[in-house]
Amino acid sequence: MQAYPVAARAVPAEEEIRFWMRAPAVTINIAAPLSEALALMYEHDVRRLPVTIDTGELRGVITQGDIRGADVLRAAGFDPFDVANGLRKVKVYEVMSTDPLVVTPETGLREAAMLMIENKIGGLPVVNEERTVIGIITESDLFEALVQQLDNAVQRST
Structure with a gap:
């Protein structure tokens, strides 16, 4: 199991994942x-799902890319049934x-972003001490945080 990332520095509360995760x-x-x-991904318009056992404990992640072979089979003319x-x-x-x-x-947001960049992944499950999934943070969430911080910087400078 992966160890929890350790923050290299204290981050302001508004830069913690808890305020930006879904x-x-x-x-x-x-x-x-x-x-x-696949049905859940389409229904909720998400590209990844944390995979859990009955207790809610995280065991893995499945992405659209992991399932993409089905679309390839359809495109290749295999019977949709x-x-x-x-x-x-x-x-x-x-x-x-x-x-x-x-x-x-x-x-912190920066640490999460660096993990995604370094590992070329688009999202990270957010877990508690028991490894129960409590949320997810994605590239889109990080972009939203960046835009808000840039907007705030502009407002402060005017």
């Missing part, structure tokens, strides 16, 4: 079929990424 995160059970994961049937047979745990990087609500 909560609650849309999650999926580790034993769910891929068809359910066969593709859908296949997605119902394959379980999330068979294709998810295990042991994902995580952040806590107290993690």
